[in-house]
Amino acid sequence: MAAPSLRYPAGQAAEFELSAGEFRDIAARIKQSTGIVLGESKRELVHGRLARRLRTLGCASFTDYLRRLDEPDGAEENILLVNALTTNLTGFYREKHHFETLARDALPGIVTSSRQRRLRIWSAGCSSGQEPYTISMVLRDTIADLKRWDALILATDIDSNMIARAREGIYDADSAATIARAARARYVHDLPDGQVVMSDALKALIRFKRLNLIGPWPMAGPFDIIFCRNVVIYFDKDTQRALFDRYADMLRPDGWLFIGHSESLYRVSDRFRHLGQTMYRKIQ
Numbered sequence: 001m002a003a004p005s006l007r008y009p010a011g012q013a014a015e016f017e018l019s020a021g022e023f024r025d026i027a028a029r030i031k032q033s034t035g036i037v038l039g040e041s042k043r044e045l046v047h048g049r050l051a052r053r054l055r056t057l058g059c060a061s062f063t064d065y066l067r068r069l070d071e072p073d074g075a076e077e078n079i080l081l082v083n084a085l086t087t088n089l090t091g092f093y094r095e096k097h098h099f100e101t102l103a104r105d106a107l108p109g110i111v112t113s114s115r116q117r118r119l120r121i122w123s124a125g126c127s128s129g130q131e132p133y134t135i136s137m138v139l140r141d142t143i144a145d146l147k148r149w150d151a152l153i154l155a156t157d158i159d160s161n162m163i164a165r166a167r168e169g170i171y172d173a174d175s176a177a178t179i180a181r182a183a184r185a186r187y188v189h190d191l192p193d194g195q196v197v198m199s200d201a202l203k204a205l206i207r208f209k210r211l212n213l214i215g216p217w218p219m220a221g222p223f224d225i226i227f228c229r230n231v232v233i234y235f236d237k238d239t240q241r242a243l244f245d246r247y248a249d250m251l252r253p254d255g256w257l258f259i260g261h262s263e264s265l266y267r268v269s270d271r272f273r274h275l276g277q278t279m280y281r282k283i284q
Contacts, residue, residue, distance in 0.1 A: 016054055018047040022062040026050070026081075029069070034082055034158055035214040035239040049084045053077075083159045087234070090127040092134050092178045095229065097277050098258045099138050102225070106256045107142045110224050119143075119151040120223045122250075124213060125231035126155035129166025129198075129206075130175070135227070136202040137183050154219060156211035167208045169198035213243060221250040229278075230260035237268065244269040251282045 026046055027038040038046060050065065057077075059065045069078055093099055110119060119139075123132040132155035139153070140146060157163050176188050176196050187199045211217070213231070226247055232240045247257060248271040257272055257280040259265070265272055265280060272280035 016047070016051050016059075016062055018043065018050075018062050022066065023047075025066055026062075026085075029078075030082070030085055033078070034086075034212060035236075035243075036086070036234040037236050038085070046085060050081070053080060053084060079160055083161050086159045086162075088127040088159060088162055089230070090130045092130045092176060094131070094134075094178075095261055095278075098227070098229075098279065099134060101275075101277075101279055102135070102256075102258075103138050103142045106225055107139070111143060117149045119149055120221070121153045121225045122219075122223045122227065123153060123155040124211075124226060124228040124247075126157050126162075126166060126208070127159070128162050128171075129155065129169060129208070130171070131155070131227060131229070132166070132206050132208075133169065133187075133198050133202050134179075136205045137179070137187050139205060140187070140201065141183065151205060153206045154223075155206050155208045156213075158210065158212050160210050163208050163210050169203060170195050171198075172196075214239065217246070217250070219250075222252045223250050223255060224252055225256040225258070226251060227258045228260075229258060230263070232263055233260065240268050245271065248272065248282055248284070253282060255282045256280070257282065 023038075023040075023043045023046060027042075030036050030038055050062070053059075054062070054065050057065065057068060059068065068074055069081065121135055121139075123135060126132050132153050135153050139151060143149065143151070155166060157166070170191070173190070173194055173196050176184060179188060187202050188196050189199060191197055228243075228247065232243060235243065244257075244265060248269065251257065259278045259280070261278055263278060265274065271282060271284050273283045274280055
């Protein structure tokens with residue numbers, strides 16, 4: 001049975017038609033390049049987000065746009081395609097219990113056991129940066145002699161626009177409402193235009209890099225802690241299994257893994273011990 005056409009409000013013509021075949025082509029490209037699965041329910045979302053790219057490029061149709069992607073100079077547009085279709089939802093201290101456990105258990109345990117005073121944390125799928133900045137605040141508030149440590153937070157995302165925004169560290173003031181008053185006073189500065197900017201002290205601990213999780217990983221590791229939250233819900237089970245296996249290889253023995261509230265390692269990986277509330281520690 002043929003896939004149904006997209007419907008538009010009465011009296012409103014479609015600026016660009018997205019056929020079933022064109023949608024399947026786009027979904028296949030995204031799956032191959034990023035591991036993200038776009039089901040038929042995402043067809044309207046794909047149309048809405050990519051129509052902007054068609055207007056910008058002056059494309060007459062989605063078929064014209066798909067040809068652009070395959071042209072010799074189409075590499076940059078393929079990156080912009082991924083940027084347009086990735087979902088970026090985050091916030092400071094989102095899933096607060098993870099950061100409470102980080103401060104109460106994970107970091108003190110590392111401080112006690114580490115002889116080299118080396119600490120590596122990876123925020124994988126960091127979006128616009130609120131997660132790594134939150135981690136940075138927790139580090140500074142938890143480890144009293146942090147200046148004596150070789151401490152680094154690697155923050156990566158496939159969306160180049162999000163990495164640029166995260167590196168800048170500027171946000172709407174309302175988004176900082178979830179930061180405790182004392183931490184906000186220490187680490188967040190008000191800007192004249194009503195926005196806020198993260199302090200240089202927080203930025204100094206973070207390295208922002210564009211990274212495709214299903215591609216090569218240039219970093220050597222090992223990491224003490226990995227945050228990968230609300231990322232793998234967009235992957236199929238085989239991609240999830242491969243990804244968590246790579247995470248386990250990158251973690252130190254007994255290293256920590258934090259995943260999203262709707263995610264689970266059940267029947268995905270047996271290399272981690274579940275601590276509850278989407279928190280795990282490596283066991284092999």
